[in-house]
Amino acid sequence: MPDAPARFKDLCLDARDHQATADWWCAALGYVRRPSTEPRDPAWPVPIEDPTGAGPLIWVNPVPEPKTVKNRVHLDVVGDTTALLAAGATLIRARDAEIGWDVLADPEGNEFCCFAPEP
Template sequence: MTAAPGRAPARADESGPVLARFKDLCLDTVDPHTLGNFWARILGGGLVDLRDGDTRVDGRPGHPGPESIWVNRVPEPRTGKTRVHLDLRLDRPDPADLLAAGARLVREPDAEVGWWVLADPDGNEFCAFAPRPDRTPAPRPDRTAAPFEPDRTPAPRPGSTAGPFELVVDARDAIAQATWWAQVLGGRIERDADGAASVVGGAGFPWDYWVFAPVPEPKTAKNRMHWDVELTGANCTALLDAGATLLREPDDDIDWWILTDPEGNEFCAFPPPR
């Protein structure tokens, strides 16, 4: 697991037309209700039952947006390392409440890393950082006050919640990956001394940093977590011209394109709203 909370000031500004906007995240699992409830619980969000076997975690119950996580049922269990994950900022000095909610401790802070590495009930690893001393966590609305509806249920809240502040993606060539996504979503690139490169200010991106962290191994399997984008044009031609690969076009079952970026990370591209 790699993360770099202290960013070096070196940055590159990207220009040109924005090809897409960040839309949301998707997470595969064999049990969307159990995993969705876990993430809703630790993030203080609302769990939506989509009535098709899938669930969705919303920052505001019943209101999907860029911070939503669509938790999708798949037949295969997780195998191998999770190459895409969220980093969370705690609102207390330790992750005790995340552990009480069902997270598993993988690694404590030590001489090499200054954060906790945890795993969700499916074994997907993610990082949790202590509160920043120079920043007071923003107050979170009381999700339990939302009215109950059959398909929209506020998740039980732990004693504290954790807020995502960056999305981290393993990359063989972190700078090239960050540069490509900055060209797609706009924003600027920031680099750190460890070789990570981040996109900051991308269109629709809801967190502080989109980090591409250098790893030696190439991607060999489908990502358990992936992101969706919303196109600014009528189709995905501009993304293909930029170097994306088309896996599937809209058909009778789906109304979006499935693509991969230059390192093979799958993502879905939705047409702009009408």
């Protein structure tokens, strides 16, 4: 197969309060802020990473506008919907006969799908 013209690099999320959103996703996913040898300007995007190296690097980017429409790209996670709701997520749509996952939103309104862990 010939070389593809692109390859996946990182995932980016936009947020008005990118610092708080980075912390929320760190807690939700078990991620940490990527260490830096230099001080980071708090106005810059925040890179968060899986400390095990298994997950992708996520950049939480500051934007001035609130989210207004459905995400065209979103995260899928395996997790505990109840715990995510208690941590500040919002239920957009509960799993039902049509879909086998819950659709949630982070505190900034970014949608993500939450699948139940395999038994």
